Amino acid sequence: MPIRSEPPLVSPPTPVPTLDELEIEGNVGKIAPDKLRWMPSFPADTPAEVLRNEFETNGVVHVKGVIPREYFETMAETGILKEGTDPTLGIFCGGNPTDFVSADTAKYVDDNPVAKRHIALVFEAVQSDWAKAFCENEHILNFVHKFKPDWAEPFCFKRQIWRSNIPNSEGSTTGVHYDHIFLRGGPPIALTAWVPVGDVHPLQGGLIYLEDSIPVARKIEDGFTAQGRAKGFGKEDALSAFNSNMGVAGMLSRDAGEFQAQYAEGRRWMVANYEAGDVVFHHSFSIHASTTNRDPDGVIRLSADLRYADREHPYDDRWDRAPYHAGDGL
Template sequence: MAAVQHAPQPAPKQRTNYGSFIDTAIVSWLQPTPRNTPLSEMKRRYHEDGYIWIKNVLPPSDVYDFRQTYFTYIEPTGLLKEGTSPRDGIFNPALDPSKHQGIGAAPEQSAEGVLNAIHSDDKYHAFLKHLDLRAMVRELTGWENEVILNRALIRHNVPGSKCPSGIHYDQLFLRAGDPVFVTAWVPIGDCAADGGGLMYLENSCQLGKELENNYLSRQEREDMPKEDRVSAYNRHMSEDGHLSHNVEQWAKEEGLGRQWLVADYEAGDVVFHSPWMIHCSSRNEDTQGRIRLATDLRFYEKGVRVDERWSRSFFCRDGL
């Protein structure tokens, strides 16, 4: 007897930064790839789709160990719910989510030292050198030696806050280097599709290239200074360097009706994506109050031209 084919469950509703729900017709599921998939198939998916979401790249226990390290740093700021474990990273419901959004640890300038310390912590840098992660990068790319940019980012997204990452492709922020890097997005803990993880715009790499070429042409016509051309914050860009924060309107108008792809990410998963893949984070609506934690890493093949502005570790107000 043939196996019964079950229709995929509809993706959960996603909210925009304006609080409204995104039209479910433009939301679907990201395709997962098991770790034991033949390498040739992995490479095909990455090059054709612009991303590959690989399951179980890292041991979940290692991921949760770093989640505990991060939120142990954060605990004195009062961000966590009283009586809960830093390993769980549960948001303090007494706080106003609107004051705890964007990159990093806490909203107050007095907490910037905590955020800077986390990014320079030995345990974080050991996590970035994880042998399983580095092996996967080399397998996927075929590089003999990979270089990771020192400006790696740790981001968290508390339930009810605005999405920390608006619509963008990564080359926007790394224009002083060649667009030949691979981004690894690593969720640090489980993150359901309604928990604030990344959403990818399907088949969007060519669109990203076209948008960038348009920006570059306009900058050349205006004879814009080099330092302004490589900036994601020049006069042609939005205030925070993103393409937009209105994910529904932008997808329908600029994205020509492409769907946003979401996922139920689990600790140990890694998404690798192209410099041109258009993506953003969704609004965290996690029913358990979990804070979405993730890190963004950029890998190059040794010897190519990198964006030297990203050669230093992240620190608050570094202008990038």
């Protein structure tokens, strides 16, 4: 397996730590620097064939300067932001991180009125016309066409996910997974656009990607399929990301370091310095996770998970029935 060790193709405008200086943490423990590498990045004017080759080879492409977007004003009412600071900077108020959990943990906040209000605003934003327009903006769709030139009628699923990663919130990172775990109602052809909303420094809890991970994911998914057949799974269980073969919340592991040691076969986790306007496009079998936000300036990491398919090809229509809401089973 080829191991590439080049630095980002586009240098970030602000200094970032070296790999040796990075202290990347998952839900459980830190990932050693020798288990990391920089993820290549490509300017938005890179030829489409170069982007497709990177996508097909490594399953993930970090594209610089696709579309800028600001969002923090939407969240100001929750009290999540530090009083007197520019809302677009996303400076955390310094309160209890459990008051500002992401929408996917909504079912655990019934007794927390602050968290419930925060979640309500998140769902309100996700279900708004603004969110729909953001998902369907021409800048991202232009790149969807570049990655999927055979798609006749590409569209964004109604079910979008917006996530916040609060500084120093323990055990709140997204575990190791690939998206097809949650999109088994169709073939593994959906294209994900992960959009950092604002700058996301490497210590700020952005996504990390396992290099050359598609073969690893396919092998794991084939194993899940075989296990399901052995257990006599019906259609509903076979499609579910939460069946008895799966880990907590459908994840492969809560510990990125442990997963890497057991399954990665020498592959490293790729890290990046994401900036406002960047978009990361990844394959349904691209293995990824988020990290703990240890931003020294207390900046919240906010991002959107947008997924695309084509009306002329089979796809998981469960993801296009309604916007993301608590208890939708996906």
